[in-house]
Amino acid sequence: MKMAVEYGRSIGFTGDFYIEPKPKEPMKHQYDFDAATAIGFLKQYGLDKDFKMNIEANHATLAQHTFQHELRISAINGMLGSVDANQGDPLLGWDTDEFPCNVYDATLCMYEVLKAGGLTGGFNFDSKNRRPSYTYEDMFHAFILGMDTFALGLVKAAELIEDGRIDDFVKERYASYNDGIGKKIREGSTSLKELSDYACDMKAPELPGSGRQEYLEEVLNNVLFK
Amino acid sequence: MSEIFKGIPEIKFEGKDSTNPFAFKYYDAKKEIMGKTMEEHLSFAMAWWHNLGATGVDMFGRGTADKSFGASSQGTMEHAKAKVDAGFEFMKKLGIKYFCFHDVDLVPEADDINETNRRLDELSDYILEKMEGTDIKCLWGTANMFGNPRYMNGAGSTNSADVFCFAAAQVKKALDITVKLGGRGYVF
Incomplete structure (x- = not known):
């Protein structure tokens, strides 16, 4: 080749x-x-x-x-x-x-x-x-x-x-990386120790946002068959 | 040269309510979508092997389709040229602007690679002639390095250095023909 x-x-x-x-x-x-x-x-x-x-x-x-x-x-x-x-x-x-x-x-x-x-x-x-x-x-x-x-x-x-509904959903789904600790992860400007300290301070995280699979499939059908 | 696909008209866009079996219901080449025409978004290409070569033969039965396109015997340069004629008439009638090929789709392979290469030169000259005055171009070319028995153990991965050289020679020639026909790409 x-x-x-x-x-x-x-x-x-x-x-x-x-x-x-x-x-x-x-x-x-x-x-x-x-x-x-x-x-x-x-x-x-x-x-x-x-x-x-x-x-x-x-x-x-x-x-x-x-x-x-x-x-x-x-x-x-x-x-x-x-x-x-x-x-x-x-x-x-x-x-x-x-x-x-x-x-x-x-x-x-x-x-x-x-x-x-x-x-x-x-x-x-x-x-x-x-x-x-x-x-x-x-x-x-x-x-x-x-x-x-x-x-x-x-x-x-x-x-x-x-x-725009699917793109809006994707934007919202990953919004936690736009600022704060998420932004530092994206930029590669943090460390495993800082992330660990962050997690330990929180004690337990909330569940991440819903995947909304069925909502998204309905959006797709709605656009396909309108 | 006489028409091969007799009775089949140029395929035009008629819209979703058309029931004409020889019309596009959705493909409207000049319609603009997000700043480009459908034709620009969708550079459709005809695959030389399936469209001009495949007869429907499979491991359970012989071919059902006649793809001689008027040539008196198959596996000849006469047949290779008839396929070019058929291909260009077909693409023009559908408004398709590109084609893709493997080397051995174009010409019958000879026992001596030098003769195969000569046939490829002759046939690609004929394709160039047909391309003149049209906006039909080559999308990509490739070399078929699986059909010939010499490739039973692979081409780039073969155990035989001699066979590896034949694969290299085919790639070199297929690249030459792709460049000659103005191909956008080359596939492995």
Whole structure:
């Protein structure tokens, strides 16, 4: 991979190199299991400035992750590059590469992409028609489905951001880190001893704020189906 | 060159109330969302392997789809060029601006890598010709280092230094072709 970067740059390639994490197929164990593993590998070998992630939805679910999780892990490491737009079948344990029709997942994908400021690559339909869909017309139906699914995902993700309720919740959830001891933790300007003294002075903390899982899921449905 | 996808029109946006099976209901390329058009947000790409190559073959049965695109025999340069013709007609009809490829999706692999590389040069010249006058570009390229039996023990992780060199040669050539076609990225 180092030689590929060296050669690519020498012939004028200025784009990104991508790794496409995949946990299995053809092997039982693979070095690029998921985004976190691949990012660690790239950092270990000094390749993280030239490489980003190409996240495939079906590979995410094969690794027992959601598509959104893999996108977020890539984005927070500054390595969200490109997307292989497809979906797997939760009842089958292999890489079925189906055309994406799940608007819920596409919305959460586009939410991550918008929050990350976009991709350096694009949305590649690494997707194939099902075996019984064998005509030329089916090839077009498949792309119309995939493109409409991601268009809906984009529209709904933008509405989710404009709605603001989810972002407001996240802000409030972590508000204790905005000042006082929380701010010192964020800035790295405290010590284990100071934190221990702080805890001992308090004697016992209050429970942290509610996770509001069901409220947030209702907000998502509300935006999706309004 | 004659039309391959006969009877299938250019796919246009008609809106959510349309029941036209050959229209977009939600993808409106020029519609602006958060300061950019849908087309700018969603750089859609066609995967050469699935769309122009996959026939539906799996471990339980033979292919069901005919992807010869009018070529008289498959696994030939005539077929490779027919796939280019089909791919460009397909992308134009859908308004797709990018494609992705593995090296061996483009041309049939020869026994001698030098001949495979020559075929890649010839076919990428043909793709460049087709790209002229369109706004279709390469999103990314890659090398298929799993299909050929020589990669049964891996490519970068193979036990054979000779096979490792063949993998390196494929990466080098796939990078050359990606750069030649103006690719935005290169995938491992």
